[in-house]
Amino acid sequence: MTRIIAGKARGARLAVPTAGTRPTSDRVRESLFGALESFDAFAGARVLDLYAGSGALGLESLSRGAASADLVEHGRAAASIVRRNAAIVAKAGGLSTARVHESTVRSFLQRAAGPFDLVFSDPPYDLADDAMTADLVALAPLLSADALVIIERARRSTPPELAVAGLDLIREKSYGDTTLWWAEPATAQPEAESQSR
Structure with a gap:
């Protein structure tokens, strides 16, 4: 079990799939969401949670004021748990239900x-x-101009190839065996500079 940390659905208990997923630890979630709050990342945001697992990241965002959340999970058993968790959070916080995509x-x-x-x-x-x-x-063509993309992987993993996807790294932080990379859409090159290349 894990819980929604803050917001309208604070304290709502979420089930976690027993196999096939790797839930984000409470310590990492608390640090991540505290930092996102300082970025004012939630109010009215359209959130996408890829490899959703339990759906905790997208659902936490909804609880904190996101306008919508799309949760993508391929595993059938995990997707079923995400649907149940989405319903729990919607009921607990009086929120719209996240859209769950089994894909x-x-x-x-x-x-x-x-x-x-x-x-x-x-x-x-x-x-x-x-x-x-x-x-x-x-993912890149689906991002708003000021989007934030948070990538979580093992600390020993190769860093994501952000430039290939037209993304700029803005922050990197490790917590034990986990590293988070924060990225945003790359700023367009000034026209004169791009013409001189």
Whole structure:
């Protein structure tokens, strides 16, 4: 079990899949969401939670004021738990229910409309680096101009190829075996500079 940390659904208890997912630890979630609060990242945000697991990241965002949350989870058992958790959070906080998509991340991104303002990507540790990069490339056109993308991986993992996806790194922080990379859409090159290349 884990809980919603703050917001309208504070204290709501969430079930965690017993296999096939790697839940974000309470310590990492508390630090991450405290930092996101300082960025004023939640009010009215359209949130996307990829490899959702229990859905805790997207649902925490809804509790804290996000306008919507799309939770993507491929595993059938995990997606069922995400749906139940979404209903619990909606009821506890008087919130709209998150949309749960039982799908691979790549399939979802190929048909999604966007734009998204806050994206969590917490893939399994065994996801290959090239698959991670391909997901980020597919995500990039779905981002709003001032979007934040939070990528969580094992500290020993190769850092994500952000530039390939048109993203700039703005923060990197490790917690034990976990590293979070914060990214935003790359700023467009000034026209004169791009013409001189």
